[in-house]
Amino acid sequence: MAPRKQSLAGTAADLNSAAIHLLRGMRAADRASGLTAARLSALSVLVFGGPTTLGRLAAAEDVTPPTMTRIVDGLVALGLAERAEHPDSARSVLVVATDAGTELMQAAAARRVEVIVAALRALPTDERRAVVDAAPALRALADDVPQRARALFRS
Template identity: 45%
Template sequence: MSRHDPETETTTGVADAAADVRNGVMRLARRLRAERDPGELTLGRLAVLGRLERDGPATTSALAVAERVTPQSMARIVQHLISAGLAERAPDPDDRRAAIVRITDAGREQVQQDRQRREAWLARAMSELSDVERDLLVLAARLLDRLADS
């Protein structure tokens, strides 16, 4: 005789839901990437510019921790952004031995243009949803944001 185990069913249900969420998020991320112009910055470089725009100046090591990459990888990304005129190095006001990286006006414009292009596509796609579906999607986005911070 088989025994009914509600805990196993709950665990399986959560695992199935997690797979559905992962699949949906991954497909949306790929679709948003497809809205980028070819030849633009890599996603890693764009992520660093976005972080500098959002959070303000930071050291290369702080950026590496925040973006979960090695300090060496971040140093290469930062150097590319500086060479392209999208970021600049300045002395750290709290520690003159260190340097901070900050976004330039050109970098800010690059981030904003990229964001606007992708958000325009998303707004067009969302306009096909019902009001209830859009409200649910906004709630889901907030929940995904919370999960990302956990």
């Protein structure tokens, strides 16, 4: 497939559409975890980012602290997370993934990877190579987008 010339806005629109479709495609894999999307996402932050406060978890997930409290309450009730003493502040608590939460999240992440690997294998070789070559740049772009969105759309 020959690359086509397009504007940055056109590329951005294509990437936005691709991201949305990838996330929709992950829903079936994510449903196998048995958690809501909000709980699975918060658990992912805990497992892959480490213990954190409720406030930081709420900020990472872009929800209000009361909403995050409800999400964490659900994870705690399921035995997937626990509250622990904060080592530096008696007024704060840390939210920590339990071993069961870590196992569940790692299995969920593996299912997502399995789906993407299957989709990559189905691509023609030249398209698969282009995706593989672009993956590091796409990762860097994804890491940069949240701060740019916050800077552009401060609320």
